[in-house]
Amino acid sequence: MTDLPQVFMDLVRYETRLYNVLGERLRAEHSLTMGQFEFLRIIDSRDACRVNDLAEEAAITVGATSKAVDRLEAAGWVVRRPNPSNRRSSLLELTPDGAKLLTAATPTFEDGLRSWLAEPLTAGSLKQLASTVALLRRTLEDASAGMPAG
Template identity: 75%
Template sequence: MPDLAQVFSDLVRYETRLYNVLGARLRAEHGVTIGQFEFLRFIGGRDGCRVNDLAQEFAIAVGATSKGVDRLEAAGWVRRRPNPENRRSSLLELTDTGRQLLDAAAPTFERELGAWLADPITARSLTQLASTIAVLRRTVEDARAGMPSG
């Protein structure tokens, strides 16, 4: 049995460094932070996306999520429109500028993921890692563990 504390340490340190290197590249080449890019990618991939959907996906508080969306809106990348099914919420959609930014930044993101995630290991190992991570994610999500309170 591996040392679980070491596995945890390696996983967290790798994730932090991967997040940082992806963020640095996106900022340098496209003027967008990794967090902004992730929000744009999520919004761009879903019709009827709400702030609450982002908060749930990224396991962050709704207030912080709303402020992040405010910044995307101020940059001209996202717009809010009334939710016809619930007057208390808005639906989020990319603006044309936001779609252009996402389309330009996505290949950079994919290229960096390839360099730092796919290239160092075999295709078989990557497939196994993807499957394992998906199981671990489902486990914490099904338990509703690790969600912010408030």
């Protein structure tokens, strides 16, 4: 029988260490944290991104997300624009400096993923892992489980 607590611990520790090693490289090479990089990627990938969209994607509170966006805005990487569909919210977009930073940092991020995620696995194992992790994520998301309160 599979030791589920050990699978859980291995999964959490792997994710934490991968996040840390990728973040160390991003900080050293681009003066960018992993969280900042994630937000820039999400904002760039959406036509109309709101703070709430970031919070949902990252599974963190809206308050924490808003503070992080404030820091991205202060750094000159993101701007808030009025939302024509809802005056109570803003749409986020990358500034030219934010887009330039994301373009420069993406190869560093992808190189780290190749080193620490793809290279230890066979192509088939990586494909199976991707499919399995996506299924597990969807299962929690479909049940609205694990979302932060507040």
